[in-house]
Amino acid sequence: MIGMMYLVLTALLALQVASAILLKFQYLDDSLMTVNNKTVGDNTNTIKGISQAVAKAGNRPNDQKVVNSANEVRTRTAELISYMNGLRDLLVKESGGPGEDGERYKNAAEEEAINRAMIGGPNKNGKAYELQKKLNDYAGFLKQFNSNMPAKLALTGKEDPIASKDPNQKNKDFAELNFESTPLVAALAVLAQKEAEVLKYESDILKDLAGRVGADQIKFDKILGTATAESNIVAAGTKYRAEMFLTAFSSNLTPKMSSSAGPVRIVNGRGQIEFTASAGGPKNKDGLIEKNWTGRITLNNNGRDTTFTVSQKYMVVEPNLSISSASVSALYYKVANRLNALAPALGANYNPSFSGTNASFTRGAKKEEVVISPNSIAPVKLTVSSGGVKIGEETFQVRRVPLPQIGIMVNSRPVDFQKGISATTPRTINIDVQPDKDFERMYPQEARYRVTSFEVQVGRGGAQLDRLNFSSSSGNIAPLLSKLRPGDQIFVKVKEIIRLNYKGDMEDIPVPSSAQANIPLR
Numbered sequence: 001m002i003g004m005m006y007l008v009l010t011a012l013l014a015l016q017v018a019s020a021i022l023l024k025f026q027y028l029d030d031s032l033m034t035v036n037n038k039t040v041g042d043n044t045n046t047i048k049g050i051s052q053a054v055a056k057a058g059n060r061p062n063d064q065k066v067v068n069s070a071n072e073v074r075t076r077t078a079e080l081i082s083y084m085n086g087l088r089d090l091l092v093k094e095s096g097g098p099g100e101d102g103e104r105y106k107n108a109a110e111e112e113a114i115n116r117a118m119i120g121g122p123n124k125n126g127k128a129y130e131l132q133k134k135l136n137d138y139a140g141f142l143k144q145f146n147s148n149m150p151a152k153l154a155l156t157g158k159e160d161p162i163a164s165k166d167p168n169q170k171n172k173d174f175a176e177l178n179f180e181s182t183p184l185v186a187a188l189a190v191l192a193q194k195e196a197e198v199l200k201y202e203s204d205i206l207k208d209l210a211g212r213v214g215a216d217q218i219k220f221d222k223i224l225g226t227a228t229a230e231s232n233i234v235a236a237g238t239k240y241r242a243e244m245f246l247t248a249f250s251s252n253l254t255p256k257m258s259s260s261a262g263p264v265r266i267v268n269g270r271g272q273i274e275f276t277a278s279a280g281g282p283k284n285k286d287g288l289i290e291k292n293w294t295g296r297i298t299l300n301n302n303g304r305d306t307t308f309t310v311s312q313k314y315m316v317v318e319p320n321l322s323i324s325s326a327s328v329s330a331l332y333y334k335v336a337n338r339l340n341a342l343a344p345a346l347g348a349n350y351n352p353s354f355s356g357t358n359a360s361f362t363r364g365a366k367k368e369e370v371v372i373s374p375n376s377i378a379p380v381k382l383t384v385s386s387g388g389v390k391i392g393e394e395t396f397q398v399r400r401v402p403l404p405q406i407g408i409m410v411n412s413r414p415v416d417f418q419k420g421i422s423a424t425t426p427r428t429i430n431i432d433v434q435p436d437k438d439f440e441r442m443y444p445q446e447a448r449y450r451v452t453s454f455e456v457q458v459g460r461g462g463a464q465l466d467r468l469n470f471s472s473s474s475g476n477i478a479p480l481l482s483k484l485r486p487g488d489q490i491f492v493k494v495k496e497i498i499r500l501n502y503k504g505d506m507e508d509i510p511v512p513s514s515a516q517a518n519i520p521l522r
Contacts (some may be wrong), residue, residue, distance in 0.1 A: 019109075022108050022183060022185050025183070025185040025186045025188075025189050026185045026189075028189045028192070029185060029192050032189065032192035032193055032195070032196050033192050035196060036081075036195050036196050039196070039199040039203060040081070040199060043074065043077070043206055044074070046070075046210055047067075047074055047206065050067055050070050050209060050210050050213055054066065054213055057213070063213050066209050069209055070206055073205050073209070074202070074206075076141055077138075077199065077202040080135070080138050080198055081195055081198065083131075084131070085195075087127055087131065087191060088188055088191055090117060090127070091114060091118075091187055091191075092105060092184070092188075094117045095107045095108075095110035095113045095114065095184040096110060105184055105185065107184060108183065108184050108185045109183045109184065109185075110183060111181055111182060111183050111184075114179055114187045115179065115181070115182075118131075118175055118178075118179035118187065119175045119179055119180060124173075124175065126175055128174060128178065131154065131194075132154040132174040132175065133154075135152075135194065135198070136151075136152045138153060138198065139152055139153045139201075142202075142205055145205045145208065145209070146205055146208055149201060149204075150201075153197060153198065154174045156172065157169045157170040157171055157172040157173070157176075157177050158171070160177065163177055211254065222248065224246070224248075225244065225245075225247075226246070226247045227242055227245075228244075247270075255269065255271075255297050255299050256297075256299075257271040257296065257297050258296050259271075259273050259293055259294065259296070260293050260294045260295070261273055261293035261295075262275045271295065271297070273293070273295070276387050277316045277389075278316070288315040288317060289315065289317075290315060290316075291313070291314055291315070291316055292313045293311070293312055293314070294309060294310065294311045295309070295310045296308070296310075297309075317345050320344075320345065320392070321343055321384055321392030321394065322342040322344065323339055323340070323341055323342075323382075323394050324339070325337070325338065325339040325340065330398065330399050331359075331374050331380055331396045331397070332374070332398070332399060332401050332439070332443065333376075333377055333400050333401065334373065334375070334501070334507055335373065335401060335443055335446045336373055336443075336446065336501065336502050336503075337371070337372045337373070337374075338364060338370075339372060340366075340368050340369055341354070341382070341384045342368050343384070343386065343392075346386060349386070349387070350367070350368070350386050351367060351386055351387060352367060352368060352370075352384050352385065352386050352391070353384075354382065354383070354385075355383045355385070356372075356380060356382045356383050356393075357381045358374060358378045358379065358380045358381070358398075359372050359373055359374040359375055359382075360372070360373045360375065361382070370382070370384075374398045376398070377400065378398065379395050379396065379397055379398065380395070380396045380398055381394075381395050382394045382395075401436075401446070401499065401509070402436035402438075402439050403436075403510060404433050404435045404436065404449050404497070404509075404512065405434045405436075405512070405514060406431065406432070406433060406497075406511075406512050406514045407431070407432035407514075408430075408432075408494075408515075408517045409429070409431075409432055410426050410428070410429060410519065411425065411426065411427055411428055411430075412428065412430050415517075415519055417517055419520075420520030420521055420522050421519060421520075422521070422522060423486050423488060423521040423522065424481070426477055426481070426484070426521075427477065427478050427481070428474055428478075429454075429456055429470075429474070429475045429490075430473065431451045431454055431492075431494055433449040433450075433473070435447035435448075435449060443502075445501070445502035446499070446502055448499065449497055449498070449499055449500070449509075450497070450500065450506075451472065451494060451496070451497055452471060452472070452498055453471055453495040454469075454470055454473075454475065454495055454496075454515075455467065455468070455493045455495060456468045456475060456477055456480075456490060456491070457490070457491040457493075458480055458484065458488060458491075459488065460485065460488045460489075466480055466483060468480065477490075486521055486522050487520075487521065487522075488521045489518050489519065489521065491516070491518050491519075492517050492519065493516040494515035494516060495511065496511065497511055497515070
């Protein structure tokens with residue numbers, strides 16, 4: 001609840017102050033102070049409960065230390081809250097005092113008095129800087145009881161996770177961030193929120209101290225039914241074996257747990273271990289890799305540590321990598337070769353990532369699909385991992401894309417190069433490019449070709465009469481018609497062809513030997 005109110009308070013501070021918004025600030029302040037007063041009562045009752053538990057257990061020395069620590073925390077907290085309440089009174093007074101005729105404050109929207117009191121003049125000697133020190137000193141005081149307590153309670157713009165993302169706020173100090181251009185009721189709400197934060201952390205520390213009372217008398221007050229099985233995966237026709245038993249733990253104790261397998265998360269007194277099983281190691285007769293992990297559970301019993309050791313065996317199935325593709329034996333150079341890398345043993349846990357050598361590797365539309373584009377004709381090595389664990393490797397040979405077949409036509413028709421054509425008929429020269437059929441079938445988006453340059457020469461008796469150059473697959477040679485005579489020859493030579501890949505990128509390819517021809521005229 002306190003966290004939600006803080007978010008609302010932060011949002012309202014960014015708005016233009018109107019009377020309706022001032023009322024909302026006042027509502028936030030009242031709500032927070034109501035919660036704060038209740039929290040003070042709860043924390044006081046917690047200390048009474050600690051003292052009663054200690055007295056009931058015979059006022060043992062270690063338990064009495066807990067009482068002293070709890071009283072010290074309560075005293076420091078009360079001093080800080082009293083100081084902050086004094087700041088509230090000061091701000092109300094500096095802003096004109098209490099209101100009349102039912103109004104809570106005479107000047108609820110007053111800002112200048114807040115600036116003077118909390119920020120001060122150019123020397124920045126306002127009360128907010130003193131408040132900042134007291135809050136952060138308090139945070140340091142709490143850390144001796146719990147190292148997880150925050151290092152600071154009064155943050156600057158750069159330190160605040162919300163303000164640091166706002167270019168207008170991130171360079172402000174604590175006083176400017178919380179009290180600059182801030183009306184009275186908003187400033188009171190800020191103080192109320194800081195009080196709530198202080199009381200929350202006091203509550204956390206007191207609950208932790210309460211849990212230490214009677215630490216040498218382990219009282220198991222939580223009992224759970226538990227079952228474990230040899231395996232959650234059982235083949236039909238085989239035995240399923242399990243055990244069920246009761247487990248008990250004390251809600252007043254927080255054991256320390258560690259394991260050889262990694263960090264342990266403690267929930268309701270039970271340690272939760274999660275790690276990624278690694279491959280490697282000898283296999284048993286069933287093809288499984290036998291592994292084990294050990295754990296340590298430590299209870300602090302009246303200053304003395306008692307440690308229990310557990311050991312657990314587990315089996316690892318080493319997944320087999322299966323590669324499938326229309327053509328898996330070799331990859332084509334500078335082509336998007338699509339493969340499916342499967343590891344059936346991993347099931348739904350399979351989330352592959354791809355890497356390797358001599359190619360680029362991109363994940364396809366499906367998680368198991370990888371697009372490999374070799375950048376050289378050297379063999380490509382594909383490495384497949386899942387969850388950071390290497391699953392397997394595969395090596396592929398690389399071959400060049402087969403060259404297309406080139407057909408030279410006159411007037412869009414094939415030519416009999418033995419018989420030739422009539423000297424009066426040629427109007428256009430057309431270059432027909434036909435990709436390799438097998439390559440086109442497997443990679444239709446990669447088998448697209450375009451002629452970008454070819455040359456037409458007219459020769460007579462060993463001498464060149466004329467020449468034309470074209471930058472597409474078709475050229476108009478009608479301007480040469482008047483020069484043509486029976487016995488002449490038309491020489492066609494394709495000079496440049498490109499291939500378009502699936503991205504539309506162009507690649508120059510070698511010009512095949514079939515890309516030139518002599519056409520005799522009769």
